Amino acid sequence: MSTLGLKLRELREQSGLSLRKAAMQVDIDVAILSKMERGERKFSKELVLKLADLYKANSHKLVIDFLSEKLLYDLEDEDFGLEALKVAEKQLKYKKQKNV
Amino acid sequence: MSTLGLKLRELREQSGLSLRKAAMQVDIDVAILSKMERGERKFSKELVLKLADLYKANSHKLVIDFLSEKLLYDLEDEDFGLEALKVAEKQLKYKKQKNV
């Protein structure tokens, strides 16, 4: 089960919104939101932002979860996933510092 | 310029293989290999493995570079890329430990 989906479902419920109403507010089909909350389809970043706004939640953390989920998806069943994350981290830090 | 592409180009040259010959050996079109080495197209993992084999190189490191490049691609222009990498790392460690 998707962490992000779970979180967004909880936030929706805390906002007292039904799936239908929430979906309508962010202008997507109910079916899609249902599948996304259950991890059957991927969220888009734009939707995460829209939902964060609708639920009045911290978009920062949700976006990080969104990205992290995307990364983990790339590393599914990879033996060297952890090493790859570390190499990516190193290169990202370098990039940031050098502003490349 | 792609790190992986650069490395694989160097390895090819060290093996004394022309683009055409290498491409033929791994059963792809020359154009594709040319573009991949220059970072214009993405490698597939399978191809990286085939090339590592052809060049008698350490596939381990090349695969890690391949994955890392994929991760960084996901994080392009993201403000919280580093945070996302760290969250992903944490979750991957947890997964590994729990064998989920």
Added chain:
DNA sequence: TTATATTTGACACATTTAGTCAACACTAAG
């Protein structure tokens, strides 16, 4: 029953990605 909420699957549409091919430019050798 009636109403509301969620889930499911089939389908079409669009976008992305992968592969094919021929032509181009450059260099070195004959």
Added chain:
DNA sequence: CTTAGTGTTGACTAAATGTGTCAAATATAA
């Protein structure tokens, strides 16, 4: 100059993925 070898480019098609739509099925409660 011609030939052969190198790598690069762009146009095109095909395959794969992703996204959105819809209707029906299921569930729960009033």
